[in-house]
Amino acid sequence: MTTNPSWTLRSYPTAMPTVDNWALEDRPMPQAAEGELLVKTLWLSVDPYMRGRISPAKNYAAGFKIGDLMLGGGIGEVISSEAPDFQPGQIVISDYFGWQPFTVIPASTAKLVTTTDAPMQAALSYLGMPGLTAYFALLKTASPKAGETVLISAASGAVGQIAGQIARIKGLDPVAVAGTDEKLEWCRELGYRAGINHRQSADLVADVAAACPNGVDVFIDNTAGPIHDAAMLNLNTFGRVVVVGTIALADRFDQPDIGLRHLRKTLITRARIEGFLLDDHESEYDAAIADLLAWHKQGLLHTREDVAEGIETVPHALVRMLKGENFGKQLVRL
Template sequence: MTVNPSWVLRSHPTAMPTPDNWTLEDRAIPDAVDGELLVKTMWLSVDPYMRGRISPAKNYAAGIPLGGLMKGGGIGEVIASNSPDFKPGDVVISDYFGWQPFSTIPAGSAKIVDTVSAPAQAALSYLGMPGLTAYFSLLKTGAPKEGETVLISAASGAVGQIAGQIARIRGLDPVAIAGTDTKVAWCKELGYRAGINHRTSTDLVGDVAAACPNGVDVFLDNTAGPLHDAAMLNLNTFGRVVIVGTIALADKFDKPDIGMRHLRQTLITRARIQGFLLDDFEEDYTNAAADLLSWHQQGLLKTREDIAEGIEAVPGAFVRMLKGENFGKQLVKL
């Protein structure tokens, strides 16, 4: 390959992104300078946080300028190394992959992927950001006690499918909210006690109450929007709400989050509402990953992948993930 088809940001979306927000350009394969690696992309990950990267609004993740190369998490094979820590043939993971077949990444951002204990792409799924997010958002930020009811939105997604199983493993009572009957059924296979199809529900507050007869102790909020409101109106005294993601707002990202105000409810329940960012737990990644791998090897943790193929498929895979059309962790295989 002598050219490197690369997705660059063409426009900032004002509603739900479409593939037309990007342009595929033929670029030269870059050269790695000192401290960089040239990698051949094997897998790309598309994740909800990337919605913030294509907005001009201030966000916790660095934005992509118009005309800039779209970037995100990926796994690839080192082709050339200008770092003593890596050699050609190493398989590495980094958050600095471009949406392109060949990327240069900072060596300091790269880590060797263990391809013996699990398939390489597991490092982008249950052994990577989604698995670690599920682990820490539930067990650390949510701080559940044995037997408590844990309500999880986007329960069949990359984070939710893992969080529900961790809840089951730790003796909690997990309840799923997902977008299709098939996804709800999958969640029950994973060990969720009950599930709600929010797209067919005509009374989310009542359906959450029915599925959680003892109330909600911990709500892992991966979506925001009406699902958040339904959980808040079923929250127990001293309940905990963990704001993991706001994917339900992807089509109005730069607009105010208009909905119910829950100040009185929060006052009455003395609830704790806390935002979650994975980076806050970096010093504990190794122990958490060891738990996740052990559970998977014991057959206690199952995951589902939704795989698109080819560099041309990346924007479409990203958009379908934002719309909830994926089933499991959304990946792109190159």
């Protein structure tokens, strides 16, 4: 093969991204330089944080420029190695996979996928970024106490489905917010006590109050927007809000986030509102992965995947995930 179809950023979206914001280019086969690996892509992950990286606005991670090759999490097989710690045939994971069948990644960003007790792609799901995000956002940042009510938005998504099950395992009272009745049924199967369909709700504040009769102690916020407002208006004294994602703002990312002001509510409840970035917990990854894998092997942790097929589907998969049309962790299999 001498060509390598690759997705590049064609334009910055001004509202909800569309596939037209990307271009599929037929690029030459890449070659690894010193300190790099040439890898055959097997799996790609698309995640909500990518919305921030296709905007010129300042973000916690550097964004893509027009014409840049799109990068994200992926798993692949090493074809050639210019780094002493890696050999052809090994399976590696990195956050620097290009959206292309063959990609060059810095060896310094690569880790071997060594877990044989789970499918390979689990390293992009419950044993990877989504699972670790759920684990640390709930157990470390929120610091819940047994019996507390935990409200989780995007509850059937990659992070939410794990967070709800960890809450159940730890003796908490998880309540789901999701966008369809089918997704809520899945959440109940996972152990969520109750659920709210936010797309059918005529009064989210009242629906959260009904689902959480003792109030909300912890809110794992994967969405922002009206769900955030409803959670805040039901927050208990000394409640904790962990801001994990803002996917509800995907169609107006570069505009001011206009909504209710919660300063008085925060003052009265003495609530803690804290942003979450997974990288802050890197030193504890191994222990968390051990817990997540053990729960999975014990039958306590289940996940659902939404898998698109082929390199041509990658931007489609990202857009449908940003719209909430996916069901479970969104992956692309090459």
